[in-house]
Each structure stands twice: as structure tokens, then as C-alpha cells.
Amino acid sequence: FLTVYSLSGSRGCRSLSRPLGRRQGMPWTGRQERTLIAVKPDGVQRRLVGQIIQRFEQRGFKLVGLKMVQASHGILSEHYGELRTKPFFQSLLTYMSSGPVVVMVWEGHNVVQASRKMVGQTNPAEAPAGTIRGDFSVHVSRNVVHASDSQEGAQKEIQLWFPAKDLLDWDCCDQIYTIEV
Ligand code: UDP
Ligand code: MG
Numbered sequence: 391f392l393t394v395y396s397l398s399g400s401r402g403c404r405s406l407s408r409p410l411g412r413r414q415g416m417p418w419t420g421r422q423e424r425t426l427i428a429v430k431p432d433g434v435q436r437r438l439v440g441q442i443i444q445r446f447e448q449r450g451f452k453l454v455g456l457k458m459v460q461a462s463h464g465i466l467s468e469h470y471g472e473l474r475t476k477p478f479f480q481s482l483l484t485y486m487s488s489g490p491v492v493v494m495v496w497e498g499h500n501v502v503q504a505s506r507k508m509v510g511q512t513n514p515a516e517a518p519a520g521t522i523r524g525d526f527s528v529h530v531s532r533n534v535v536h537a538s539d540s541q542e543g544a545q546k547e548i549q550l551w552f553p554a555k556d557l558l559d560w561d562c563c564d565q566i567y568t569i570e571v
Contacts, residue, residue, distance in 0.1 A: 421559065424454065424495050425502045426547040427509075428536040431489035434458075438526055439492050442535060445508060445522060446496050450568035455495035455548075455557040461487055468550055478531065485531060493551050499569045502541050509537040 427446065429439050446453070461469075466486045473479050496505065510521025514533050517524035527534045538544035548557070565571065 422452075422497050422499060423501045423541060423544075424497045424548060424557075425505050425538045425544040426536070426551060427494045427496055427505060427538075428551075429492040429494075430486060430532075430534055430536060431491060432485075432532045433526070433534040434490050434492060436526075436534075438534060441526075442522060443494070446494075446505070449498075449504065449508065450564075451496040451498040451501055451505075452560075452562045452565075453494060454497045454559070455552050456492070457552075457556070458490050458492050460490050463487060465550065469547060481531065495548055495552060495557055502538055502544050505537045506539060509535050 427442075429442050433439065433442060443453070463483050466483050467474070470479065470482060470486075473482065476482075498504075508522060510517025510523035512523075512533065513530040514523040514527040515530075517527075519525060522535050523533050538547050
């Protein structure tokens with residue numbers, strides 16, 4: 391009991407007694423890695439938003455930003471800028487702007503690499519069962535979800551989709567049980 395009390399007392403789970411989301415000089419939780427995850431229009435239409443969010447929650451990641459948007463060709467062209475010369479670029483933009491997307495920022499240990507693994511290969515035919523694409527999709531052009539592919543890419547995508555003020559820096563009370571701090 392004493393150990394548990396001292397952990398929760400010193401590590402931020404009494405967050406209601408101080409301003410929410412401020413870590414006030416506690417070195418044990420530096421800001422962790424973040425990544426951009428989006429449920430694409432097919433995922434939204436097929437009512438998969440809840441199941442996709444659940445996977446990231448149950449893995450132990452922390453949601454720090456979330457919104458539903460009808461994405462413009464402008465933001466999508468920038469988001470997929472590296473694919474501009476690909477033959478599927480225009481149809482990708484049409485697909486991605488065909489309905490709302492749910493865009494999220496998830497935070498946690500090794501989240502960029504872990505979430506790419508959770509999402510599975512770009513082509514769902516190659517994505518194993520157990521991955522999001524492997525469980526919910528069959529065709530490369532309708533693969534349900536986006537995940538940043540590197541820490542650098544994640545930073546750019548997060549800045550593109552979210553103003554800094556819309557990302558919340560909050561203490562999640564189970565953190566001492568999901569990573570070693
Ligand atoms: N895409 C497509 N046809 C292809 C390859 C990609 O329609 O032959 C789409 C697909 O939606 C994919 C997106 O373009 O998710 C971005 O491609 P990328 O290679 O970055 O794959 P991802 O990072 O999404 O796995
Ligand atoms: Mg990509």
C-alpha cells in the first residue's frame with residue numbers, strides 16, 4: 391500500500407488537485423513520441439471509428455488530439471505531397487475528400503513504429519490478420535486508416551492538421567503501469 395501511495399502521490403495521478411495537464415517540473419514524464427492517426431472516409435462510413443480508437447487505447451497509448459473534418463484538397467495535397475507524381479494521386483485525393491475523416495494524435499513510447507505495425511502494410515492483401523488493415527480492408531485504395539511513417543513525418547503531419555493549442559498535454563493515470571518511469 392505504501393508503495394502504491396507514494397507512486398501515485400509523487401507521479402501525478404492526483405491531477406485534480408492541481409491544474410489539469412501541467413506536469414510542474416516532474417522529470418519522470420518528458421513529452422513522449424507522438425503520431426498522427428486518421429480514420430479515412432471508408433472507415434468512417436463503415437462505422438469503424440470506435441474499434442480503431444479502441445485498439446490504440448487498449449495498447450496503452452494516450453489520445454492527445456481528436457477531430458472530425460471534411461478535408462480539403464489543399465490539406466490533402468500537402469499531407470500526401472510526397473506522392474504527387476504517383477498515378478493514383480488524384481484518385482487518392484478524391485477518396486480522402488469523399489466524406490469526413492477522424493484525425494487523431496496519439497502519444498506514447500515508440501508510438502510511431504508501433505502504430506505502423508498495428509495498422510499493417512499499405513496493401514491490405516499483405517497486412518496480416520490482427521492488424522487494422524488486415525482485419526477491416528481488402529484493397530489498397532480503401533485501406534481504412536492512416537498512420538505517420540516516421541517521427542519526422544509525424545511532426546510535420548501533426549503541425550499540418552492541428553494547431554498546437556488543440557493538443558492536450560495531460561497526465562494519464564495508468565502511465566506508471568504501461569511504461570517504466
Ligand atoms: N495508395 C493507393 N494506391 C497505391 C498505393 C497507395 O491508393 O497503389 C493510397 C493508400 O490509401 C495509401 C495512401 O495512398 O494508404 C498513401 O500511400 P503510402 O505509400 O504513404 O502508404 P501508407 O503510408 O498509407 O501505408
Ligand atoms: Mg504514408
